Amino acid sequence: MTEPSRLRVALVDDEALARSVLREYLTSIPQVEIVAECSNGFEAVKAVTELKPDLLLLDVQMPKLDGFEVLELVGREVAVVFVTAYDEFALRAFEVHAVDYLVKPFSAERLAAAIGRARERLGRGERMPSPDLVQAARPAHGYAVRVLVRDGSKVHVIPVHKIDYVQAQDDYVSFSSEGREYLKDQRLSEVEASLDPAKFVRIHRSYLLNLERLTRVELDARENRVAVLNDGRRLPVSRAGYARLNALL
Amino acid sequence: MHPVFGQPGRLVAYVIGSMLVGLFLAGALTRQGLQWVEALTVMLPASLVYAFVCLSAFYVCLAAPLRTSHVTRVLASSGLAAAIASTFWLLIVRVWYAVLDVMPGGGFDSVRLAPQIPFLFTAGVLLFLLSLAVHYVMLAFDAARDAERRQLHAEVLARDAELAALRAQIDPHFLYNSLNSINALTSTDPAGARRMCLMLGDFLRQTLSVGSQAWIPLADELALAERFLDIEQVRFGARLRVERRADEAACGCLVPPLLLQPLVENAVTHGIAHLLDGGVVRLEVARHNGIVSIAIENPRDTEVRLTGPGLGLQNVRRRIAAQFGEQGRMDARAGEQSFRVELNVPCNTAHD
Numbered sequence: 001m002t003e004p005s006r007l008r009v010a011l012v013d014d015e016a017l018a019r020s021v022l023r024e025y026l027t028s029i030p031q032v033e034i035v036a037e038c039s040n041g042f043e044a045v046k047a048v049t050e051l052k053p054d055l056l057l058l059d060v061q062m063p064k065l066d067g068f069e070v071l072e073l074v075g076r077e078v079a080v081v082f083v084t085a086y087d088e089f090a091l092r093a094f095e096v097h098a099v100d101y102l103v104k105p106f107s108a109e110r111l112a113a114a115i116g117r118a119r120e121r122l123g124r125g126e127r128m129p130s131p132d133l134v135q136a137a138r139p140a141h142g143y144a145v146r147v148l149v150r151d152g153s154k155v156h157v158i159p160v161h162k163i164d165y166v167q168a169q170d171d172y173v174s175f176s177s178e179g180r181e182y183l184k185d186q187r188l189s190e191v192e193a194s195l196d197p198a199k200f201v202r203i204h205r206s207y208l209l210n211l212e213r214l215t216r217v218e219l220d221a222r223e224n225r226v227a228v229l230n231d232g233r234r235l236p237v238s239r240a241g242y243a244r245l246n247a248l249l
Numbered sequence: 250m251h252p253v254f255g256q257p258g259r260l261v262a263y264v265i266g267s268m269l270v271g272l273f274l275a276g277a278l279t280r281q282g283l284q285w286v287e288a289l290t291v292m293l294p295a296s297l298v299y300a301f302v303c304l305s306a307f308y309v310c311l312a313a314p315l316r317t318s319h320v321t322r323v324l325a326s327s328g329l330a331a332a333i334a335s336t337f338w339l340l341i342v343r344v345w346y347a348v349l350d351v352m353p354g355g356g357f358d359s360v361r362l363a364p365q366i367p368f369l370f371t372a373g374v375l376l377f378l379l380s381l382a383v384h385y386v387m388l389a390f391d392a393a394r395d396a397e398r399r400q401l402h403a404e405v406l407a408r409d410a411e412l413a414a415l416r417a418q419i420d421p422h423f424l425y426n427s428l429n430s431i432n433a434l435t436s437t438d439p440a441g442a443r444r445m446c447l448m449l450g451d452f453l454r455q456t457l458s459v460g461s462q463a464w465i466p467l468a469d470e471l472a473l474a475e476r477f478l479d480i481e482q483v484r485f486g487a488r489l490r491v492e493r494r495a496d497e498a499a500c501g502c503l504v505p506p507l508l509l510q511p512l513v514e515n516a517v518t519h520g521i522a523h524l525l526d527g528g529v530v531r532l533e534v535a536r537h538n539g540i541v542s543i544a545i546e547n548p549r550d551t552e553v554r555l556t557g558p559g560l561g562l563q564n565v566r567r568r569i570a571a572q573f574g575e576q577g578r579m580d581a582r583a584g585e586q587s588f589r590v591e592l593n594v595p596c597n598t599a600h601d
Binding site for chain 1: 425428483
């Protein structure tokens with residue numbers, strides 16, 4: 001039998017005792033190296049970016065960024081096993097292609113089995129879930145209240161009411177908020193679907209506007225409609241976009 | 250339909266009773282010079298028929314209920330109904346007499362009956378009034394039993410609601426997380442694991458035992474809340490700090506058990522657990538002018554959107570309304586960085 005290849009693991013749990021169980025169990029599993037211990041989601045994103053672990057053992061209920069949000073941000077780079085006291089997230093976890101789902105308290109054998117599954121999946125070189133799928137599995141209650149944008153090892157949390165508009169740019173979208181632009185690897189149609197349609201209107205193929213920022217729509221020199229924002233910025237409005245605006249106002 | 254027809258036993262008893270009345274009346278008539286045979290032949294069937302006439306008293310009772318009708322109305326309707334019934338009763342006797350007279354071997358001369366009419370009329374009135382009285386008593390008895398049943402039903406409902414509330418008050422995730430902490434401690438800190446087991450055991454035992462009581466001293470309720478926080482402190486470590494200020498004078502006041510439990514639980518799960526560095530949960534208890542105020546305050550993450558009051562908070566509000574009515578109050582206030590729930594309830598030190 002061949003020795004399994006070395007598995008680099010990061011532990012993410014806001015409770016020190018919960019991390020210590022994982023650490024203890026992992027010492028008895030051969031060829032596993034703990035490369036990071038994180039007590040919140042921000043640290044987890046940083047660890048994934050800088051240390052490139054193979055596997056995250058990820059708690060769901062954590063302050064600021066929960067486990068699903070961490071998965072949304074880094075899910076394509078790392079395999080994830082959820083570790084939580086809540087069994088009600090299990091279905092969602094598998095929908096977002098988590099490798100496994102452990103409910104606390106769990107045994108060393110159960111963790112070893114999850115590690116085995118992770119090795120198997122990594123060995124097959126299986127594609128990690130796309131962010132679209134992660135988005136699709138987000139809880140169905142209502143629209144997003146904030147947008148998470150990863151900037152290298154950092155995470156920006158943008159409350160939805162602070163977004164001025166969203167612009168499509170090639171394969172990315174750019175969120176304009178408080179004078180800054182945040183690039184995210186997502187399609188504009190997905191962003192549109194996640195935001196409240198009573199507050200965000202697709203005024204143009206490439207623009208999604210926060211209605212609260214709109215002061216007026218006027219015609220420019222070439223007879224094209226233009227939305228004027230309350231900070232003076234101007235965005236193009238298409239014919240269909242104008243119809244949607246009128247339907248709302 | 251009249252209730253007597255619903256139960257065969259009652260109907261038979263009633264018929265036998267009417268025969269006894271007939272026998273008594275026949276006896277009375279023999280004293281006036283009638284023959285026993287003649288008196289019985291007339292009185293027994295007539296009494297039987299009149300007995301059913303007297304059942305109409307039931308409707309008189311319904312039309313003039315004792316509770317809501319003026320006494321003159323009750324007396325007037327009773328008197329009038331009795332007179333009419335008794336007139337009818339005389340008619341029955343007369344007709345029956347005539348029928349018997351024309352039958353073969355008759356000889357029932359109505360002349361002999363004429364002197365008995367005042368006596369028979371009086372007897373008819375009295376019998377009807379007796380029937381009325383019995384009906385009134387019966388209705389009052391029914392009403393009392395109904396009220397008792399309603400009261401019992403209300404009590405059962407209240408008890409059910411209470412139990413449902415109690416069940417909802419121990420969050421299973423609290424147990425799972427505590428067990429996970431114990432699991433961690435067994436190798437790194439066996440003494441700590443043992444302490445945790447004991448605390449958890451105490452907490453569960455106390456929770457279950459106070460759950461069956463209607464009222465417990467505030468001191469016990471506070472001890473239970475603190476035990477809960479002790480256990481959560483093992484899990485959250487330095488992130489959870491507790492400050493307590495309890496006025497001794499308030500500790501003897503009686504409160505419904507587990508009133509504070511959902512509130513301290515919320516303070517931890519919706520407050521501390523959302524904060525990277527945690528914070529302080531404040532527990533304050535004071536007593537002024539017979540009112541005990543209990544306040545629980547926790548820091549909150551300003552980025553987490555406030556939703557409406559959760560199930561726990563609604564439960565507490567409902568229980569306060571049920572136990573203290575207008576005198577109890579619950580105020581929940583979300584500040585910039587904190588969340589505070591304050592209960593104000595009258596301080597009672599003894600309950601039936």
